[in-house]
Amino acid sequence: xxxxxxEVLKIVAEQAVLDVSDIDLAASMESLGIDSLGLVEVIxxxxxxxxxxxxxxxxxxxxxxxxxxxxxxxxxxxxxxxxQKALLVDG
Amino acid sequence: xxxxxxxxxxxxxxxxxxxxxxLAGFREGRLGIGPxxxxxxxxxxxxxxxxxxxxxxxxxxxxxxxxxxxxxxxLALFAAREAISQSGLxxxxxxxxxxxxxxxxxxxxxxxxxxxxxxxxxxxxxRVHPFVVPRLxxxxxxxxxxxxxxxxxxxxxxxxxxxxSNHAMGQAFNLVRSGQAPVMITGGSESMLCFGGIKAxxxxxxxxxxxxxxxxxxxxxxxxxxxxxxxxxxxxxxxxARNADILAEVAGFAMTxxxxxxxxxxxxxxxxxxxxxxxxxxxxxxxxxxxxAHGTGTIANDKTECAAIAEVFGxxxxxxxxxxxxxxxxxxxxxxxxxxxxAAIMALREGVIAPTIGYQRADPDxxxxxxxxxxxxxxxxxxxxxxxxxxxxxxxxxxxxI
Numbered sequence: 001x002x003x004x005x006x007e008v009l010k011i012v013a014e015q016a017v018l019d020v021s022d023i024d025l026a027a028s029m030e031s032l033g034i035d036s037l038g039l040v041e042v043i044x045x046x047x048x049x050x051x052x053x054x055x056x057x058x059x060x061x062x063x064x065x066x067x068x069x070x071x072x073x074x075x076x077x078x079x080x081x082x083x084q085k086a087l088l089v090d091g
Numbered sequence: 092x093x094x095x096x097x098x099x100x101x102x103x104x105x106x107x108x109x110x111x112x113x114l115a116g117f118r119e120g121r122l123g124i125g126p127x128x129x130x131x132x133x134x135x136x137x138x139x140x141x142x143x144x145x146x147x148x149x150x151x152x153x154x155x156x157x158x159x160x161x162x163x164x165x166l167a168l169f170a171a172r173e174a175i176s177q178s179g180l181x182x183x184x185x186x187x188x189x190x191x192x193x194x195x196x197x198x199x200x201x202x203x204x205x206x207x208x209x210x211x212x213x214x215x216x217x218r219v220h221p222f223v224v225p226r227l228x229x230x231x232x233x234x235x236x237x238x239x240x241x242x243x244x245x246x247x248x249x250x251x252x253x254x255x256s257n258h259a260m261g262q263a264f265n266l267v268r269s270g271q272a273p274v275m276i277t278g279g280s281e282s283m284l285c286f287g288g289i290k291a292x293x294x295x296x297x298x299x300x301x302x303x304x305x306x307x308x309x310x311x312x313x314x315x316x317x318x319x320x321x322x323x324x325x326x327x328x329x330x331x332a333r334n335a336d337i338l339a340e341v342a343g344f345a346m347t348x349x350x351x352x353x354x355x356x357x358x359x360x361x362x363x364x365x366x367x368x369x370x371x372x373x374x375x376x377x378x379x380x381x382x383x384a385h386g387t388g389t390i391a392n393d394k395t396e397c398a399a400i401a402e403v404f405g406x407x408x409x410x411x412x413x414x415x416x417x418x419x420x421x422x423x424x425x426x427x428x429x430x431x432x433x434a435a436i437m438a439l440r441e442g443v444i445a446p447t448i449g450y451q452r453a454d455p456d457x458x459x460x461x462x463x464x465x466x467x468x469x470x471x472x473x474x475x476x477x478x479x480x481x482x483x484x485x486x487x488x489x490x491x492x493i
Contacts, residue, residue, distance in 0.1 A: 037221075047218055
């Protein structure tokens with residue numbers, strides 16, 4: 001759990017050009033200065049890092065199954081996707 | 092109609108990372124072609140090219156910029172800095188509103204395509220970086236140039252294979268000449284030196300494995316190069332009014348189509364393009380002292396081009412110098428006419444004719460003065476620069492000293 005959090009924070013921090021320690025878990029991507037293209041890059045980096053597929057369509061960001069409203073929701077979304085993947089692999 | 096002049100030039104290619112180093116290479120007859128270096132080169136039969144060594148994107152662009160810039164865009168932006176800085180222009184207000192950029196490229200973001208096809212087909216990856224499309228699109232270099240330099244007027248990209256840059260510069264010329272734009276940034280960029288880029292050319296069997304020797308009886312094909320050259324085309328009156336350093340006048344331009352074969356060039360198409368450029372510039376054939384030839388080093392091109400020159404210039408061909416600088420920097424495909432225009436301008440400004448290097452044996456089918464191996468001092472006041480593309484699309488620029 002801790003490492004997922006750390007990895008997501010690292011990805012977001014790199015995109016926002018900030019230190020990991022400066023990122024508030026409640027912050028939105030927008031408040032960190034990450035625009036829509038930056039968000040697409042963050043999602044790509046998360047997919048690459050965890051080998052998961054994040055359900056996200058930039059045309060309808062609010063309608064996706066993945067909650068992008070804060071760093072905290074992104075982390076729990078990633079955790080959920082990793083658990084689902086583990087279930088599929090085990091099953 | 093306005094007169095059009097060149098007030099800035101910039102480049103990066105196998106001979107140098109700026110104009111002075113490139114012109115020094117032309118004067119020395121320096122060979123910029125060498126062993127290629129990139130992944131899987133050992134699987135190619137053609138392993139030489141005019142590759143730029145030592146250029147590191149990280150030294151010139153931020154990580155964020157690089158995520159959007161394919162190498163062909165990087166090279167165009169790099170060359171444009173030199174050109175625009177030389178011109179002394181800053182694009183703001185009304186000038187920014189009406190100035191634009193027309194660039195030539197044949198392959199666009201081919202390196203990006205190559206890398207990402209590798210990722211999905213060879214490595215079996217199921218996702219690619221989100222910016223693959225904006226990186227690979229052919230207009231990426233022109234668009235980023237407009238963004239970086241605040242050019243808000245007409246901008247687009249021309250793709251006509253090996254004539255792309257000449258076609259692009261012809262469009263820029265006409266935009267300034269007609270008064271639609273006071274200033275146009277123009278030229279071309281190409282970066283095809285990757286496994287897929289060379290492999291495709293290998294298939295055509297027009298590539299040399301040892302050297303590019305245009306017009307020499309023992310020539311055995313073309314050698315690819317990479318790079319960019321960018322120019323500032325400006326309304327003459329405007330340039331004079333601001334006391335700009337004028338490098339040369341773009342006096343005329345013509346384009347023709349062979350309408351015959353998709354790869355074999357036609358003498359008639361090339362000849363009509365040259366005579367059209369002379370007519371457009373109001374030049375007599377006797378006025379022209381130098382032609383920067385297309386001179387690819389293939390038998391088909393060189394024979395056809397020499398025959399076309401002989402037809403257009405008649406008895407005046409005897410006093411005419413022609414050379415192919417592709418022997419030094421390689422064939423930059425869609426960027427080639429732009430880099431070669433540097434040699435045409437050097438002839439007018441410095442009175443130095445760039446040589447055709449690698450020349451070993453006279454060919455009766457190319458019985459013209461090809462300035463073999465050594466640069467020559469000569470005063471010329473009018474020059475042509477030829478580009479003849481696969482697909483039979485020909486574009487010739489005529490320049491005059493000023």
